[in-house]
Structures are given as C-alpha cells and as structure tokens.
Amino acid sequence: MSSVILEARDIRYRYPRGLEAIRGISFHIRKNEKIALVGPNGAGKSTLLTMFNGMTRPDSGLLLFDNQPIRYNSGSLRMLRKRVGFVLQNPDRQIIAPTVYQDVAFGPTNLGLTETEVKAAVTMALGHVGLDGFERRTPHQLSGGEKKRAAIAGVLAMDPDVLVFDEPTSGLDPAGSEDIMELLDELNHDGKTVIISTHDVELAYPWANRAILMAEGKIIREDIPELAFGNPEFVRMAHLSLPMLLELHYELQKRGLPLLGKKPRTVLDMMNNIETMFRESCTNPRPGQITLFNIDRDNRKTLLDWLMAHTSISTGAMGTRAKQQAENDSMRLDFTYGVIDKCILKALRGEDSLILTTESMVERIHQRVDSYRKESGTRISVCLFGSPDAENDGKQP
Amino acid sequence: MIEDLLEDIAQKNGIRQVNTYLKLATGIGALLLCLVSTSYIPLVFIAVLLTCAILFLARVHAKTYADFFIHPVWFALVSVAGIVLIYGGPTPYWNWDPFPGFSLSITRESINQGFFVFCRIIGGMSAVCFIALTTPMTDLFNVMRQCRVPDIVIDLAMIIYRTIFILINQVTQIYHAQVMRLGYSSWRESVQSFASLCGAAFIASWESGEDLIRAMDARCYDGKFALMGETRPVEGFPFFIVVIFLTLSATVVILSGSKTIL
Numbered sequence: 001m002s003s004v005i006l007e008a009r010d011i012r013y014r015y016p017r018g019l020e021a022i023r024g025i026s027f028h029i030r031k032n033e034k035i036a037l038v039g040p041n042g043a044g045k046s047t048l049l050t051m052f053n054g055m056t057r058p059d060s061g062l063l064l065f066d067n068q069p070i071r072y073n074s075g076s077l078r079m080l081r082k083r084v085g086f087v088l089q090n091p092d093r094q095i096i097a098p099t100v101y102q103d104v105a106f107g108p109t110n111l112g113l114t115e116t117e118v119k120a121a122v123t124m125a126l127g128h129v130g131l132d133g134f135e136r137r138t139p140h141q142l143s144g145g146e147k148k149r150a151a152i153a154g155v156l157a158m159d160p161d162v163l164v165f166d167e168p169t170s171g172l173d174p175a176g177s178e179d180i181m182e183l184l185d186e187l188n189h190d191g192k193t194v195i196i197s198t199h200d201v202e203l204a205y206p207w208a209n210r211a212i213l214m215a216e217g218k219i220i221r222e223d224i225p226e227l228a229f230g231n232p233e234f235v236r237m238a239h240l241s242l243p244m245l246l247e248l249h250y251e252l253q254k255r256g257l258p259l260l261g262k263k264p265r266t267v268l269d270m271m272n273n274i275e276t277m278f279r280e281s282c283t284n285p286r287p288g289q290i291t292l293f294n295i296d297r298d299n300r301k302t303l304l305d306w307l308m309a310h311t312s313i314s315t316g317a318m319g320t321r322a323k324q325q326a327e328n329d330s331m332r333l334d335f336t337y338g339v340i341d342k343c344i345l346k347a348l349r350g351e352d353s354l355i356l357t358t359e360s361m362v363e364r365i366h367q368r369v370d371s372y373r374k375e376s377g378t379r380i381s382v383c384l385f386g387s388p389d390a391e392n393d394g395k396q397p
Numbered sequence: 398m399i400e401d402l403l404e405d406i407a408q409k410n411g412i413r414q415v416n417t418y419l420k421l422a423t424g425i426g427a428l429l430l431c432l433v434s435t436s437y438i439p440l441v442f443i444a445v446l447l448t449c450a451i452l453f454l455a456r457v458h459a460k461t462y463a464d465f466f467i468h469p470v471w472f473a474l475v476s477v478a479g480i481v482l483i484y485g486g487p488t489p490y491w492n493w494d495p496f497p498g499f500s501l502s503i504t505r506e507s508i509n510q511g512f513f514v515f516c517r518i519i520g521g522m523s524a525v526c527f528i529a530l531t532t533p534m535t536d537l538f539n540v541m542r543q544c545r546v547p548d549i550v551i552d553l554a555m556i557i558y559r560t561i562f563i564l565i566n567q568v569t570q571i572y573h574a575q576v577m578r579l580g581y582s583s584w585r586e587s588v589q590s591f592a593s594l595c596g597a598a599f600i601a602s603w604e605s606g607e608d609l610i611r612a613m614d615a616r617c618y619d620g621k622f623a624l625m626g627e628t629r630p631v632e633g634f635p636f637f638i639v640v641i642f643l644t645l646s647a648t649v650v651i652l653s654g655s656k657t658i659l
Contacts, residue, residue, distance in 0.1 A: 053615060055611060055614070055615060078617050078619075081614075081615055081616070081617050082617060086615045088608075088612065092563050092566075093605070093608040093609075093612060094612050095559070096556065096559060096609060096612055096613060096616075097555060097559060097622065097623070098534065098535045098538065098555050098558045098559050099535050101623075102535075102555070102622070102623050102624060105623035106613075106616055106618075106622070106623055107616040107617060108623075109621045109622070109623040110616065110617045110618055110619040110620075110621050111617055111619075112619070118623060136535070137408075138404075138408060138533075138535060138562075139559065139562070140405075140562040140563075140566075141405070141408060154616065155616070158616065158617070
C-alpha cells in the first residue's frame with residue numbers, strides 16, 4: 001500500500017431543504033486499494049460517492065484528491081473526472097449514446113483525443129470488459145449484465161486512476177454479480193483504485209481490502225473486513241447482517257471447538273481452520289496439483305489434446321479474456337469465479353485442476369497459492385502448462 | 398406491449414452490413430421512379446422486387462412485414478374506392494345520380510386511375526419499408542453527419558433516440574403496473590389511469606433529463622459527441638445489384654409508357 005489518493009476531513013452535506021445526508025465524515029483511501037462502503041439504504045453512501053468526482057460539493061469540510069484539495073471550477077473538475085471514473089447504479093442512466101461504440105467513445109472524444117486514439121481506447125475498454133464485437137449494438141438490445149459492462153467500459157476508456165461504483169451488482173443475477181466482482185478484481189490488479197458501495201455483505205466481505213461501515217450519514221467503523229464485519233454490535237448498528245462464514249465461525253467457537261487461525265474470509269479459510277483442528281484424522285497422502293494455462297502464451301491446440309487425455313480434471317477460467325476463449329472453444333468450465341480458492345480446495349482433496357488465465361494473472365495465482373501454502377503448511381504445487389512438472393504428477397517442491 | 402419495435406428489426410436485418418448509401422439509393426431511387434412512372438406496371442415491378450428483397454435478403458419475417466403493410470393498404474383501399482366512384486370519364490360501366498348536381502359512376506378511366514393510384518401507394522410503401530427495415534437510425538446518423546447536417550441537430554437526434562427507448566420502457570412498466578391493479582377495467586378508470594400514466598411519464602422523462610446531464614458531466618462533456626468511426630465500404634456485388642435494379646426499373650418505366658389496366 002502506498003500513498004493516499006483520496007482523503008476526506010470532516011465533510012458535511014445537507015440536501016437542499018432536506019435532512020443532513022453526511023454528518024462529519026473523515027477517512028482516507030490509499031492508491032490501489034479495494035474499498036467497500038457498506039451500509040443500509042439511505043446511509044449516505046451514494047451521496048458520498050458522488051463527492052469523489054465533484055458531482056456533489058460538501059457544505060463544509062475538505063476533500064483532497066492526490067493530496068490537493070478538490071477545486072470546483074470547470075477546468076479542475078474536468079481533470080478530476082478524468083481521473084475518477086464513476087459508474088452509476090443504473091446503467092440506463094449512464095449510457096447516453098445510441099450505440100455501444102459511441103457511448104464508450106463519449107469520454108475520450110470529449111477529452112480531445114484524435115479519432116485513432118479514441119478508437120484504440122474503445123477497443124481496449126471493450127476488450128477489458130469482454131464486449132468485443134458489441135460496437136454496433138444499441139443499448140436497449142443488451143442484457144442487464146451487458147449494459148453494466150458497457151457502462152464500465154465507457155468509464156474505463158477515459159483511463160481513470162480511481163474507479164467508483166455505486167451498487168455494482170444491483171439488478172444482476174448471482175453469476176453476473178460474481179463476474180462483475182471478478183472484473184473489479186482484475187481492474188484493481190491492473191493498478192486502479194476501486195471503491196464500491198453496496199449493502200450486500202456477502203459480496204463485500206471476501207472482496208474488499210478495507211470496509212467502511214456507514215449508517216445515518218456517519219462512519220461506524222473503518223477497518224479490514226474481518227474486523228469491520230467481525231463485531232456484531234457494529235453490524236447491528238449499520239443495519240447489516242453478519243457474513244455467513246463469520247456467523248458459522250462464531251457458532252463453532254461458541255460450541256467450544258478450538259478454531260485456530262484468523263477469522264475466515266473465504267470457504268478456503270474456513271476449511272483450513274477446520275482441517276487444522278482435525279489435522280490428525282485428516283491426512284491426505286498427496287495434495288493435488290494446479291496447472292496454469294496462459295492463453296497469451298500457450299498453444300490452444302495442445303490444450304484441447306491435453307484435456308482429451310485428462311477428462312476428469314476440473315477446469316476454471318480467470319479473467320474476462322480467458323473466459324471468452326474458453327467459450328469460443330466451447331470448453332466446459334467448472335469454476336468461473338473464486339477460481340484460485342476453489343482449485344486449492346480441490347487440491348486439498350487430492351484432485352488436480354487446470355486454470356485458464358491471462359499473462360497478467362499468472363503472478364497473482366502464484367502469490368495466492370504461495371501465501372496459502374505458508375499459512376497452512378500443505379504442499380500444493382502450481383505448475384505452468386507444458387512445463388515438465390506438469391507431467392510428473394506434481395512432485396514440485 | 399412493445400416487443401418488436403421497427404428499429405429492432407432494422408438492427409438485426411440480413412443486409413445491415415451493406416453500405417448505407419447503397420440502401421438509401423435503392424429506396425430513394427425506387428421512390429422517385431414510382432413518382433415519375435405513368436403506368437402501373439413499373440410500380441408493381443418495383444413493389445414485387447423490393448418485397449422480395451425485404452423478405453429474402455433482409456430476412457424480415459413475412460408476418461411482421463404483412464402487419465406493417467396492412468394498415469396503409471386499408472387506407473389506400475378506402476381512398477381508391479373514393480377515386481373510382483367520383484373520378485368520372487366518358488365510358489361509364491355503372492352510373493347513379495342520387496340527387497341533382499352529384500353523381501357517382503364507375504368508368505373505364507376511373508378504374509384505371511384508381512388502380513394506378515393503388516399501385517403507386519404499394520410501390521412507394523415498399524420503397525419506404527425497404528429503407529425503414531434495412532437501415533437503422535444509428536446508421537442514418539452517420540449519413541446525416543456526412544451530409545453536413547448541423548452537429549447540434551444530430552446530437553439532439555441521438556439523445557432523443559436513446560431516451561425514447563428508456564421512456565418506452567418506463568411507460569411500459571407503469572402501464573403494466575396499472576393493468577395488474579385493474580387500472581383499465583372501466584372507462585372512467587381508464588381515463589384516470591391514462592392521465593396518471595402521462596403524468597408519471599412526464600416526471601420520469603424530466604428526471605431522465607437531469608440524470609443525462611449528470612452522466613454527461615461525469616464524463617467530461619465538452620460539446621462533442623462521437624459517431625461510429627467506420628463507414629462500410631461500397632462493395633462490388635451489392636453495388637452491381639443496386640445498379641441493375643435501378644436500370645431495370647427505369648427501363649420498365651420507359652417501356653411501359655402510360656399503359657393502363659383496361
């Protein structure tokens with residue numbers, strides 16, 4: 001974590017002729033963080049978010065972007081809005097133009113880019129959200145999830161440093177929500193600071209680096225998710241519910257089970273806690289192996305042949321392009337979200353798995369598995385597709 | 398209520414990828430030929446060819462096309478009936494003088510004229526249908542820009558285009574909500590429901606307008622609206638077909654002179 005990008009000092013805001021929406025809030029957000037603003041309806045989350053790109057001006061207090069106080073003249077606001085991208089809750093309200101291409105090109109065009117640059121920005125943004133080939137479609141022909149992606153692409157095309165999402169998963173089906181959360185992860189991995197507002201605790205809990213609990217225009221608690229959501233008192237004050245995993249964790253503890261380790265954030269953490277407890281009885285002879293297929297480097301043809309030879313293996317895809325590739329090759333995917341954790345779970349049961357991914361994600365998978373290995377003391381191995389280790393049944397150290 | 402909008406058909410039609418100017422040339426050319434023709438033959442010829450193009454090239458569903466065509470045809474039949482009865486002429490088949498100074502008759506000339514007008518309506522309709530069903534609005538925006546229509550007009554047109562669909566959606570939702578709660582069960586109720594529907598639609602569009610300004614501001618609106626960068630090239634084969642169609646139709650117009658049906 002590096003320097004602070006966004007900071008609020010005791011900001012207050014009252015609706016015109018209405019109640020006070022923000023009642024003295026201070027916080028800071030560092031570069032490349034994943035922040036979840038969590039709170040009930042009417043907590044002031046959306047109002048606070050619109051302050052980040054200068055759409056709403058606080059009545060008092062100070063907002064700083066990149067250590068400079070936000071100024072509200074049109075030139076400064078333009079600069080701010082170029083750097084802070086805002087995705088509204090309802091994509092219909094965000095999509096302005098009659099075709100997807102024109103809508104995504106809206107921001108770059110207004111930033112004064114040349115036609116070729118605009119085209120490149122649009123292609124990049126649409127590729128990022130997995131909407132290649134949708135250029136000529138009109139917004140009313142898109143499904144809810146596609147509209148959301150189009151709206152995100154419109155913001156991405158301006159290449160902002162900070163991305164602000166108001167209720168990113170509202171109105172989407174569960175799989176669509178997970179897809180969007182994966183996309184947010186991917187964007188964060190590419191170096192963007194991502195801020196979301198939500199009242200979906202289950203979604204925010206495993207995803208965020210830090211959670212800010214809000215209620216009635218104030219911050220109740222600002223901390224890492226395990227602590228912010230870990231206190232039933234705070235959770236009650238914020239009109240939320242405990243995340244399922246935490247509730248289970250507490251219930252098991254109450255029953256006197258000696259659960260060690262940190263509070264679980266994922267099913268994997270939970271399993272690790274439980275298995276540590278039963279270490280003696282649960283001895284898996286050999287953990288399974290995770291094979292990584294890099295779609296940017298490895299040969300698809302060999303993959304299909306390899307899959308023919310390993311029919312029983314579970315396959316997951318990480319990243320928008322990897323999922324698309326799998327769809328193009330009509331591969332059956334067992335996992336499309338939470339892929340690393342699910343593959344580790346498989347490996348713990350002694351089963352092998354394959355992850356299709358892009359160049360930029362390979363590193364991240366290694367990191368995640370390494371950190372799990374250190375934490376749990378198991379010997380799960382990750383190998384690259386086509387490397388000699390892949391063939392000798394994972395006897396990699 | 399509004400499942401199959403004309404625009405949706407145009408967006409998905411089979412010759413969407415053909416250059417817009419070629420399609421416009423076909424439609425407008427056919428329309429002009431219909432206007433200069435003095436015989437019914439070229440009109441029928443154009444109508445048949447364009448209908449075939451709509452059904453088999455653009456792959457528009459026959460029923461959709463028929464639904465679309467049927468209303469103007471009824472209107473045309475009524476008008477033509479009027480023409481046939483009052484046009485008059487030297488060779489009557491039937492005659493009736495209900496009262497002095499007013500007579501109805503069916504003559505050779507009136508039948509010819511009526512049939513000619515009917516064919517002209519059908520021909521013109523098929524040309525207009527051809528444009529409407531094969532060229533979506535989004536492609537026409539490009540043409541408008543290339544024809545030097547002022548930017549402000551195009552930008553407004555595009556925003557209106559986008560907003561219409563949102564408004565239709567909202568109106569449909571409100572309408573369904575009213576129907577579900579028996580809002581249109583009696584005449585009195587219908588009037589009230591319709592009034593509140595209009596009110597709600599007005600408020601919804603007002604709010605949409607404010608949201609639109611915010612959305613545009615949030616993306617650094619600076620008076621510029623992007624257009625689809627690319628225009629598809631004029632390809633050899635479609636160009637050839639269009640030229641053949643227009644020459645053939647023009648030839649039929651010239652050859653048929655002012656031939657009449659009777």
